[in-house]
Amino acid sequence: xxxxxxxxxxxxxxxxxxxxxxxxxxxxxxxxxxxxxxxxxxxxxxxxxxxxxxxxxxxxxxxxxxxxxxxxxxxxxxxxxxxxxxxxxxxxxxxxxxxxxxxxxxxxxxxxxxxxxxxxxxxxxxxxxxxxxxxxxxxxxxxxxxxxxxxxxxxxxxxxxxxxxxxxxxxxxxxxxxxxxxxxxxxxxxxxxxxxxxxxxxxxxxxxxxxxxxxxxxxxxxxxxxxxxxx
Numbered sequence: 001x002x003x004x005x006x007x008x009x010x011x012x013x014x015x016x017x018x019x020x021x022x023x024x025x026x027x028x029x030x031x032x033x034x035x036x037x038x039x040x041x042x043x044x045x046x047x048x049x050x051x052x053x054x055x056x057x058x059x060x061x062x063x064x065x066x067x068x069x070x071x072x073x074x075x076x077x078x079x080x081x082x083x084x085x086x087x088x089x090x091x092x093x094x095x096x097x098x099x100x101x102x103x104x105x106x107x108x109x110x111x112x113x114x115x116x117x118x119x120x121x122x123x124x125x126x127x128x129x130x131x132x133x134x135x136x137x138x139x140x141x142x143x144x145x146x147x148x149x150x151x152x153x154x155x156x157x158x159x160x161x162x163x164x165x166x167x168x169x170x171x172x173x174x175x176x177x178x179x180x181x182x183x184x185x186x187x188x189x190x191x192x193x194x195x196x197x198x199x200x201x202x203x204x205x206x207x208x209x210x211x212x213x214x215x216x217x218x219x220x221x222x223x224x225x226x227x228x229x230x231x
Contacts, residue, residue: 001025004050007030008032038067048115050099061095074116077095133230134215165179172225173224175222178223214228
């Protein structure tokens, strides 16, 4: 049996989704803030999350970003039609899909089944590993250490979080806003310049020639990605 977590600060929406899903044999959990959702995931075996974007205490995008540090659970965002920018940001920080309010029950069920099928077929029902190697970069998340070509590199916590995000998703492009949301849990108008500074510092520490990087590449107008042989 699959366990599904429904997270929305609107209790009527939670109740409606429970009605849609209750006849399908799923185990159902409910939360009303992003922090509650994270707490439930840490204490229970959850296989899919339906996550509202706009919530108190911790919004859905920040919660998604935080969960992606540890879990590969499918996350479907619950969005309003006016939240197009947030949909894109949510997908960039690791959400898998979204459904728009007001819900069509048939669409909700189809998206839930699709994500659970993908999750099962791809063997995603495991936590992400603690160790990542791309090219000469070796990142040990459990020990919070990084080496490059066997030599230890000292990164700040923010630099480490950015590098870990990129190494967890080789080849995937993250916008400055998505990276900022991941490492800080929020938004900032200065996200682009702030992340650019952090990327420059990381390159100075891991690249032989920072001005001609082997690993962290800019995709102009879109963001940053990491390239290299994944081991």
